[in-house]
Amino acid sequence: MTSKATTLKGQPLDRPVLDAMLRRRMFFTPAFEIYGGTAGLFDYGPPGCALQANIIDLWRKHFVLEEDMLEVDCTVLTPLEVLKTSGHVDKFADWMCKDPKNGDILRADHFVEDVLEARLNGDKEARGQKVDGEEPAADAKKKKRKQKTEAVKLDDAVVQEYGEVLAKIDNYNGEELGELIKKYDLRNPATGVQPSPPVSFNLMFQTSIGPSSNSPGYLRPETAQGQFLNFAKLLEFNQGQMPFASASIGKSYRNEISPRGGLLRVREFLMAEVEHYVDPKSGKQHPKFADIENIELDLLPRDVQLSGKTDLVRMTIGDAVRNKVVDNETLGYFLVRIFLFLQKLGVDQSKLRFRQHMANEMAHYATDCWDAELFTSSGWIECVGCADRSAYDLSVHKEKTGAPLIVRERLDEPIIEERWEVEIEKKKFGPHFKKDGKAVETALLATTQDQREALAKQLTETGNTELEIAGVGDGKVQITKDLVTIEFRKNVINTREYTPNVIEPSFGIGRILYSLIEHSYWTRASDGGDEARGVLSFPPEVAPTKVLIIPLSANKAFKPFIQKISQKLRKLGISSRVDDSSATIGKRYSRNDELGTPLGITIDFQTVQDSTITLRDRDSTKQVRADEDQIVAAVQSIVDGTKQWKDVEAELPAFEGQEVDVAVR
Known part of the structure; x- marks a missing residue:
């Protein structure tokens, strides 16, 4: 897989020429340009709007219609409490560092990546090798590169070490990125100064809801939370049938540290997300998996990345699931559906891979995640994430609000369950334990079946029992049989309750749109031969x-x-x-x-x-x-x-x- 972006016809991609053409034809333009512009914000012109609308139309047909999904449109403004519960307030962050000389704010992982890649390019130049796919620098006829690299030959061991670091760049936390900056003496090319140690920066835009400013909120960073909060209503709309999926298309907002690459890293963007709800007891099997199990994908598993390599593994999704490279059928099914959508859209299949997240880069809610990445002039770009969110979101919102975000399933055959049950005499229990009542009740209800059997025996034999509870009194509490009844009971269970797991494909429409443009772009000579003419070979279905x-x-x-x-x-x-x-x-x-x-x-x-x-x-x-x-x-x-x-x-x-x-x- 080449590291140099090329056009549809195999020509080297001239990014400035393409960007100039896109702005001249008004696919997109910097927002507020006559006021100097604002980084990370862009407006779409007529062809950009039409291209985006056609991509969304194809997405709806491919996912919402074909998979019979339930589409919702939820509000952008989100109360703080919702995103606090979901974990975004505490954990939705990137690592940033600051140049003490000029005040530049740098995203730490991108800074490390850029400096190490520049050094590797300098090594290639010193060895007379191709830099980013170009001809050797000694050839004076070649065009000057956009960014000059210092030609310095590195030891082979250092070149290998840099390559291993870059292969694992997404797996480093803030402390580890800081250690890399010091170890390799990485300096801001603009000032020659080493930046400060990385610190966490929350990416959400904060606001207030209402005139009193007493209701803090955020602009949503994803469309998922609105879907989760409506789960019970969607389940009812779907007549209680599982599994099913909801879908949403709308704007999301992230306060990126250092937006770059045009539409590839912006602060306001269009997302299309699916939340597929599945019974965890089913092993996350998918009824249509057999239809797609023989389709091959180019995979970059986490163990390959952790070994310091980026070699792709090509295998059928059936083998990937059977060998536990991909965790389950439903996750694998949606990886293939993503692949087929991007194929239908017209992206270059040789510039598409699925990369598995490593442990440190995994979102706080995910148990497994794969990114569909497209290769562009900015390198490999995440365009679609496909995460197994387990039962995280529904569980935390259910616990916080008490809302029934669960599935009640009528059993074909009733289950006879025998178990020790705790029954508390509320009228006596509260007055007896006073302020410690809640803690004692929680501890009692958290006891195991074996513990309850032992407690019941003591209550029967002596009329009281002792329970160890940290933080209450001296750590031991006496409980008498007039306060609590513990009995072995037989129950007939006709329904099963469970919290669904969620598989989530999440699409960044702007990134897909720009990557498609690069993959579709090429030039042909004019009749006079003095000027190359740009062509965008969009498939007719998505052409503006x-x-x-x-x-x-x-x-x-x-x-x-x-x-x-x-x-x-x-x-x-x-x-x-x-x-x-x-x-x-x-x-x-x-x-x-x-x-x-x-x-x-x-x-x-x-x-x-x-x-x-x-x-x-x-x-x-x-x-x-x-x-x-x-x-x-x-x-x-x-x-x-x-x-x-x-x-x-x-x-x-x-x-x-x-x-x-x-x-x-």
Whole structure:
């Protein structure tokens, strides 16, 4: 797997050129730019909005509709108590350090990663090797790199050690990152100064709810908590049937320490999350696992990373689950569903891997987690997380509020249960123990079956018993038989109660969108050969605009045909744009190739004579010509995925011409 980002056609990716094109075509733009902008905040323009909407539409079809999920839309503002209970107030943090000279705030793991990678690049340059996939630095004809690295040769042992550290970078805690900074004397390139030891920084945006400011809250860092709090209502809506899944699409907010990489690390972003509720007693089996168990994935398990390597293991998901590389069927099922979604979206499959979280990077609520990572010019980027949250969230909210966030299942056959039960005489118990009553009651109810049997024997024989309770009196409490009854009872149980476990696929839509752009981007030479033209080869299903309609000139005879074709496409739900500008036809095609428009319809003077029109393919620039109805039918079949361009090309007559820069008459 190469470490250098390349385009769809295998060309080295020129990130500044691509970013300039995206901003010029207004896929996205820095928010508040005329005021100087704010790091980590971006606005989407028309093509960016359309691309995002199409990704979400595909996500809904692939997950919500196909998996019969229950979609909810929950509030962004979240009371402090909710996120305190969920653990986010105390644990949702990254490690940051500060440059004492200029005050720069640095995210500690990224700082360590960047400096060590720069040193490794310097070592490669000193050895005359390729740096980040480029030709040797001795070749003067090669372009200058964006960031200059100092050519210093390192010992082979140091190179290996740096590589091992980078392979495990996500597993280091704050103290360990601080030790790495000191051990390798890592300094901020901007000042040459070593930053301060890392400290924890909570990533949530705090606010207050209401005018009195007495109700502290946060902007949600994820959409999951709203789904968990509505679990009982969703279960009722689903007629008590398990397993089932809820889904939510909405904005989340994280106060990133040092936003970078454009849309890849931002402070406000769109998420699409699934919470799949499953009975833990079932072993987290999935009824449709057999349908996907033979699909192969590229996996990077935690044990490989901890050995200081990043070698991928390719195996079927069935083998991965059987060998306990992936913990259970439901987790494995959703890894494959994520893979199939990204495949359908059009990402480069050679730049996709599933990396397992190591212990120190695991979220506080997770027992296992895999990230779908996409390779970009910024390296491997987490775009989808798939976590086994066990019963953590439902359990803590149930304990805090007393709400019945449980499943009650009617048993086919009643269970006869025999057990020792404790019954407290409330009227006497409280007055007797006074302020210690709650502690004594809790201790009694926490006793094991063996302990209860022994206590019952003592109460029967002597009329009292002794219980050890730390923090109450001298640590021992006398309990008499008039206060407590402990009996061996037989109960008939007709229902089973349990707290579901949760498997959660969580999608960062902005990261997926940008990664897709990089994977779809390539350039082709212009007719003059002096300028490369950018192309975004989006699949038709997600392309912002499906069809470009071009009249050959401003001749009035073309207008009825433009209106008629536009109307037909609109009725079919196919987005189109008309470009009747004075630019040459080649330039009009070219600027819409930059927008990723897969198809182009040209209306010319022959159209006026016989009502035939041409249809152009974005990637090959080949054209076919047929009557209006045939072309519209071809467009529809390509957009809905039933046909590809090669199928249309085989069915309709080829057309040569009009790709040249024809001047407007």
